[in-house]
Structure formats: C-alpha cells, structure tokens
Amino acid sequence: MNHMPQLLCLPGFFAMWLFGAISLSAFAQHPARSSLPLLDDLRFERGFKVWSPVPGKKTEQAKIVPNEDDPSVIPAWGLAQWHSRFTLANAERELLPDGRIRFRDGAKAVTFFPPGHDIDISFALNGSTEYRGKASKRGDPWPHLLADRKLLAHPNVGEMASLPLRIRYRLKKAEVLRPDGFDPRRHTAQFVFYLTVQNRNRQSDGFGDYYWFGVPLYDARYRIPKAHKAVDKGSDRKPATGKFIFNPGGERYTAQSAHDGDWVKINKDLASLIREGLETAWENGFLQDSRNPADYRLMAMNTGWEVTGPLDVEMELAELRLSVVTAEETGRDK
Numbered sequence: 001m002n003h004m005p006q007l008l009c010l011p012g013f014f015a016m017w018l019f020g021a022i023s024l025s026a027f028a029q030h031p032a033r034s035s036l037p038l039l040d041d042l043r044f045e046r047g048f049k050v051w052s053p054v055p056g057k058k059t060e061q062a063k064i065v066p067n068e069d070d071p072s073v074i075p076a077w078g079l080a081q082w083h084s085r086f087t088l089a090n091a092e093r094e095l096l097p098d099g100r101i102r103f104r105d106g107a108k109a110v111t112f113f114p115p116g117h118d119i120d121i122s123f124a125l126n127g128s129t130e131y132r133g134k135a136s137k138r139g140d141p142w143p144h145l146l147a148d149r150k151l152l153a154h155p156n157v158g159e160m161a162s163l164p165l166r167i168r169y170r171l172k173k174a175e176v177l178r179p180d181g182f183d184p185r186r187h188t189a190q191f192v193f194y195l196t197v198q199n200r201n202r203q204s205d206g207f208g209d210y211y212w213f214g215v216p217l218y219d220a221r222y223r224i225p226k227a228h229k230a231v232d233k234g235s236d237r238k239p240a241t242g243k244f245i246f247n248p249g250g251e252r253y254t255a256q257s258a259h260d261g262d263w264v265k266i267n268k269d270l271a272s273l274i275r276e277g278l279e280t281a282w283e284n285g286f287l288q289d290s291r292n293p294a295d296y297r298l299m300a301m302n303t304g305w306e307v308t309g310p311l312d313v314e315m316e317l318a319e320l321r322l323s324v325v326t327a328e329e330t331g332r333d334k
Contacts, residue, residue: 033161038151038298038322041076043120044112048079048147050089055082055141055239061089066101066112068093078148080302083141083238084108085130108145109314119170123147124314127189127307128177135181136309141238146192146304155324157197157278158294163270166321167193169217171258173314176220184221187309191218191258193301197274199290200297206289210299211281213274214247215266217303220311223257225250229280244286246277258315274298298324 047065051058058078065073081088084107091103099114107129111122123145130143155163174189198210212232216225227249234240252273256264278296281287290296301322305313 033325033327035323035325036153036155038153038155038324039149039301039320040152042320043115044077044147046073046077047075047112048077048110049075050079050087051081052089053081053084053087053143061087064088064091064093064103064110066093076149079110080144080146080148080304081108082144082146084143084145107143110145118318119316120318120320122172122314122316123191123304124173124312125189125305125307126312128175128310128312130307131310133177133179133310135179135183135187137181138186139235139237142306142308144304144306146302146306148300148302150300151298151322153324154200154297154299155326156294157274157296157298158292159326160271160274160324161327162325163274163298164267164321164323164325165193165215165270166265166267166319167217167317168263168265168319169258170263170316171218171261171313172316173312174220174259175312177310177312179310182309187311188220189218189305189307189309189311189313190216190220190225191303191305191313191315193217193303195270195274195301196299197277197296198299199287199295200299201290201292201295204290204292204295206287206295209243209287209289211244211246211277211286212241213270213277214245215253215268215270216247216250217264217266218258218315219250220313222250223259224255229284231286244281244284246280248273248276 049060050062052061086105086107088103088105091105094102100111102111107126109124113119125145193215195213196210197213199206219225228247232240232243232245253266253268258264282291
C-alpha cells in the first residue's frame, strides 16, 4: 500500500530552522511508518523441503531445487503433500525445452520458470489419478499440494497499521471427471492462501491457540469463492486441527474470476480482515482465553491445492508479496 509522505518527518535541524519555535517534542507525537517483508525467495528459486504425505508432523523426505549446481542451497519453503498416494521426493528433475524445470510424481507436479519469465512457478494436481478415476466418499481424506513456511517476522495484530498482500495467478488447467457418485457440491478443487494467527503471549491462558485466516483464490464450484467461517472438522480417516477458519469470501479481495483463464491480481490490505477474523472467532466461541488483539501474531502461511474429487488442475503464480507496515514514533532520543 502507498502512504502519503508526512511533512513532519523532516530531519531535525532543518525542521528547527523551518519552524523556529516548534519544539522537537512535537515531532514525537506523529507516527512514521516502517515496512517489513514477511516472505523472501519470492520466485521459489531456493526450492522446497518435501514433507512426507503422512499427516501429523512434518517429516522431510527430500529436497527439490531448480538449481542443481549449488548443493549448499537451503530451501526457504516446505512442500506439503498430505494424504497423497504419491511423493515428489522421488521426482526426477526435468529440464524442458523452454527453460522450465519440472518435478512430477505421477499425480502432482511443481514447475519452476526461468529468470525473466512473467510466471514464477506452477502447481498441478491430478485428482483423477489420486482417486483412481473414482469419486471420493464422504469422510475420505483428500490430497494437498501446498507451499508452506514460517514468516520472516511475526507482527503483532494489535500494532499492524497495514498488511499488504499482492499476488498474481492464472488457472492453467481445470478438467473434471464425473464418475458415478460425483457430487458437484462436495467434489472440488480449491487453491488457497492461509495465514495462522496465534496467541503468543506466554502469560495468557490461551498461549498457542490460533485460527486460520484464508484468502480463497479459486474454487471449482463457484466463479467467486464463497465465504467459510467454521471449525476445521475432520473424520476418523482425515484428522483436522479443530481450529476456527475465517475465510471472508473471494469478493472481499477481487471481482475477477480465475475461471476465465486470465490473470487475476490481488492487491489487498489484510490488516482489518485479520482483526475481523479475530472478532468472528470470539463471537463463535473460539480463542476465549484472550480477547486482546495484542496477544496474537502472524506466524506461518501456506498456499496451494486441496482437491476433494477427481479434478485435474494446475495454477500459475507470480509476484507474491506479503509485508507488514507498523506505526513507529519518531523524534525519540536515541
């Protein structure tokens, strides 16, 4: 987000010369703004640690790195593939004729685009392969393909002036297989972006509790993804976190639809929505041990596919940015 320059943020001596009798103490009453990036390796050039498909904990199986010439590279990202029947840990590095580098395991693929390209990466998941051409049953687990990571910093929700998110994405492929038992209300492919908002005040009874904040980028069922504000429920075959999910609906971010196959751009300040998510969680009986926004911080994120039926999909991403802007007092003695 762009902010108008503040005239009172002039160097001290010049300000004294210009305004004469105005004391420096007056300047301390006016906030300056400091912007801090929350993500790096924005083109995914350092690759991924590949987590085991077995849910419950993150177990590293391998690394997939586009630049194989530098074995010292430490990936900034994790790659979650929960409940998949396949693993990208076994994928071979493919150099394509146009310079793209692809890793695929038979059902999923990650493709890195070369420097200078207007696409950074793509994620593909073939639900028809994962489900063996059949329709999943209610309560069945579903495969994921998510880029995840901890944030570089963990801003306090109560102190955020703004939280600008920018992302550009395009649906490259969306094919639906409709076998017997296919239910268009339940069988879908969703491309998501989530942040965890967690109580990090060790003096609070609610320390460690959190909610999921969602930015819905695509849902095969709807041109604009619907709002979802409910507990993360599971089944005996698909464990869940039991935490509150606050997804305010796609219309809060953009009027564009990924269904059209064109680039969709989101450039949105999330700060007020993060606080709205807290309020909604409290109203629904969650996070009851603390109603102080200052106890909560942004901790981690993930983005990618969750596919609950036999749909074959691919999404291209570019220009992912997430930063926080906080208000700071100026004019203090150092």
